[in-house]
Amino acid sequence: MNGGPDSRYVRQIRFAPVGQEGQQRLGKGTVAVVGIGALGCVIASHLARSGIGELRLIDRDIVEWSNLQRQLLYDEEDAVQALPKAEAAANKLKRINSSIAIRAFAADLHAGNAASLLEGADLVLDGTDNFQTRYLLNDYAVRTGIPWIYGGAVGAGGMTMTVVPGETPCYRCLFPEPPSAGLTDTCETAGVLSPLVDVIGSLQAMEAIKWLTGNSSQLRPGLLQLDLWRNAWMPLDLAGAKRSACPCCAAGEFPFLEPTPDDTALLCGRDTVQIRPNRPLSLDLKALAARLSSLESGSFSLTPYSLRYIRDERISAVFFADARALIQGTSDAIKAKAIYADILG
Ligand SMILES: [Zn+2]
Incomplete structure (x- = not known):
């Protein structure tokens, strides 16, 4: 045994x-x-x-x-x-x-x-x-x-x-x-x-x-x-x-x-806002990486499950394949939504 x-x-x-x-x-x-x-x-x-x-x-x-x-x-x-x-x-x-x-x-x-x-x-x-x-x-x-x-x-x-x-x-x-x-x-x-x-x-x-x-x-x-x-x-x-x-x-x-229209959440413990699309979406992380690589500022890293984009020393964002994102460096939901829209274009 x-x-x-x-x-x-x-x-x-x-x-x-x-x-x-x-x-x-x-x-x-x-x-x-x-x-x-x-x-x-x-x-x-x-x-x-x-x-x-x-x-x-x-x-x-x-x-x-x-x-x-x-x-x-x-x-x-x-x-x-x-x-x-x-x-x-x-x-x-x-x-x-x-x-x-x-x-x-x-x-x-x-x-x-x-x-x-x-x-x-x-x-x-x-x-x-x-x-x-x-x-x-x-x-x-x-x-x-x-x-x-x-x-x-x-x-x-x-x-x-x-x-x-x-x-x-x-x-x-x-x-x-x-x-x-x-x-x-x-x-x-x-x-x-x-x-x-x-x-x-x-x-x-x-x-x-x-x-x-x-x-x-x-x-x-x-x-x-x-x-x-x-x-x-x-x-x-x-x-x-x-x-x-x-x-x-x-x-x-x-x-x-019951599903709610609220699509943002402040994550406990940090300056991070989650943005979640209201309807099912899929995001091509590789295509997003290709587009981000053409930008002059910022850097990114791609894993099989997520794409992390470091915009500057304050703001970074992690995207997932379901188009959900964690915006790091802010606790302001409106600002986070704007950053999200900005990066996804
Ligand atoms: Zn009960």
């Missing part, structure tokens, strides 16, 4: 509640990890190593130097190349486990593409850093009946909760409406420590393994809040927290699955 690839899952199978049967179930499971930042890196790493059947990595961002302090799948070369996180994570995970299906989506999950990106997943894991996507995931999960595992981390504190539609309260039972922008701490305003995201991501991955191996009776009930700086673990019992007036899981309203 020692030495060869066949021994890969030996220790996991030896853990009795998993066993051979649990391992086989894992190997048939499909999981979507939405957001491959600090939490997503931990979750995806554990699930890839444990032998999940199919792992979908969905992230809209690129690797930057400020990510390396806590986003454990990335290295300096990824930041130098400004690789899309989904691709950089997939590259690394394929070297860790080549026997599973790993699919990378360098995409912004939104109401218009959620069904196609998440279809067929047995479970959705939240690695995002924004409320908009979490409410979307909750709506999607409750509507389709598949569970999702929420996780959030800021500073040295975080929380996690497993939502099993029909059984547990949903996210909106607890938090009926998204908070107003600017009212909550984010990684940008409060910072975040690396060991914290490791713990929260690991808690999420553990729940995922329980669910996928057929051990749903062992899922952690309620909401767990913790603060690793103050050494506080604060489980919150959610018995009775399922609200009969919940617009989502009781009334069956799913407003976050």
